[in-house]
Amino acid sequence: MSLTVVLHGDPAATQQTRLAFALASRGHHIVLCDAPEIAARVRAAYPDRCAEMSSQPRLPMFLRRALTRRRARALGADVVHLNSLKHWHALWIGLLPYIATAWGSDLNDEVFPKPKHVTRAVDRVLAHADAVTADSNALLRKARARAKDSRAPFELVFWGVDRALFDPAKAAPGARAMRERLGIAPGVRVLLSPRQNKPHYHVDRILRAFAASAWSRDGVMVIKLHGRDDDAVHEARLRALAAELGVTDLVRFAPPCDYEELPAMYAMADVAVSALEADGVPSTLCELMSLGVPVVATDLPDYAGVLAHDERALLVPPGDHGALVGALDRLAASPELGARLATHGKAWVEEHADWERCVDRWEALYRKAVSPSAPAKAPPR
Incomplete structure (x- = not known):
């Protein structure tokens, strides 16, 4: 009925x-x-x-x-x-x-x-x-x-997760096109900030950690824009911080996109980072795991049972700059670690978040x- x-x-x-x-x-x-x-x-x-x-x-x-x-x-x-x-x-x-x-x-x-x-x-x-x-x-x-x-x-x-849409093989061609649109050369590693840019999402902390980590030596950071009314204000704030940190040329702002384009946006990333101090379990993190993108996130009670540390993600204490830099450096130094997180994350999504x-x-x-x-x-x- x-x-x-x-x-x-x-x-x-x-x-x-x-x-x-x-x-x-x-x-x-x-x-x-x-x-x-x-x-x-x-x-x-x-x-x-x-x-x-x-x-x-x-x-x-x-x-x-x-x-x-x-x-x-x-x-x-x-x-x-x-x-x-x-x-x-x-x-x-x-x-x-x-x-x-x-x-x-x-x-x-x-x-x-x-x-x-x-x-x-x-x-x-x-x-x-x-x-x-x-x-x-x-x-x-x-x-x-x-x-x-x-x-x-x-x-x-x-x-x-719509697993038919967030499928790694289907997303791969779009991911390559997305990298070209953002001026990212083949082989350059991508660190993605996929969440919103309001202050409580702490994208500034991710940007500071990127600048202090190995990723700033051979990678770029992509900050996703969302098409909300305050996007321009937050983009200007983050651009100013990138200039202050000396990484302006290494930061890309990805324009807002339709939901159907998100798999390509996410799949171009080698690692994605979320730095909130309070959250639920956002679909964004599940979608990233479905695509096999390793996740670094803050260690929040809400993520218990989902983002298991060292199994399906790397978790760091909220606001701990050194720990966040350390997690990024671990993934930069160990492709095997990223592959293991990706495999376990995809398996969890298939079982729990279809x-x-x-x-x-x-x-x-x-x-x-x-x-x-x-x-x-x-x-x-």
């Missing part, structure tokens, strides 16, 4: 687009809330399975709830999936069954501080959800603690939430 699923989350997130296409391809009807660009893309491929709606963000909450209820009923919505929890998602409490997927930026308040009223609203969203998912056990523990007495299921669901199996998990939660036998929830507070 097909469902009508409302997707409400970050309108700039690739994950929202991927999930919409995956559900539509399975015969479900999709309603994109506050995401007109994603809706246009999905509607172009599935014109009879995609609609859109607005949560009327400029209106008072009581009017937003009333209009949202009316529009959702008119579209025959069965269930809502909230991706990236915002305080205004409280408008869904009591309107329809909903699944809440928590991201690191939602619950890691030590890195992403929020006003108390926002925290309280997010806690209410968690408490009244019909199911809560996250991509790390550490995030799930935080979500449970903040949901208080919720009896809903809390499940680990990764933003998995995209279709991840969508199966959400689909099962949707059906459970709309089932007549679903357990009754406490009334909204």
Whole structure:
């Protein structure tokens, strides 16, 4: 039986687009809330399975709830999936069954501080959800603690990998073309920073480690741009740092690309680095491992069971410049180490992070939430 699923989350997130296409391809009807660009893309491929709606963000909450209820009923919505929890998602409490997927930026308040009223609203969203998912056990523990007495299921669901797309052999021609576009000669090693460039992603630390490591002697660093409004500001900041470190000629800024081009972007890398101090388990890291790209990352609780040190990645303490330089130098000196990390990383992705199996998990939660036998929830507070 097909469902009508409302997707409400970050309108700039690739994950929202991927999930919409995956559900539509399975015969479900999709309603994109506050995401007109994603809706246009999905509607172009599935014109009879995609609609859109607005949560009327400029209106008072009581009017937003009333209009949202009316529009959702008119579209025959069965269930809502909230991706990236915002305080205004409280408008869904009591309107329809909903699944809440928590991201690191939602619950890691030590890195992403929020006003108390926002925290309280997010806690209410968690408490009244019909199911809560996250991509790390550490995030799930935080979500449970903040949901208080919720009896809903809390499940680990990764933003998995489309392994047919992120296939090393298929990505190789595009990777060679990407290197040419960026002016990287054959044989020159590539260190990739694939995450966003906002300050809390600490790309500056990666750049400093690159400049101090063996990679700056016979390699280049590629910093991925993402097409967000603040990209230009962060690019200018990182260019200034590269000049200060004397590595301007060794740094490339890769322009924003479509999701379908990501395998080529990632596959041109010899090593990829992530330096956050708080995170979930991003699809980026899983996609890199699927392509056989060795990963260096900070040693975070969220990565437990995924980025096993010296087996599927090299992990370093957050903010430890010397340790990060040392990890990069180990990989520069030992192709065998990189190959071993790549082999084990690919095997982990195949077993745990296949995209279709991840969508199966959400689909099962949707059906459970709309089932007549679903357990009754406490009334909204």
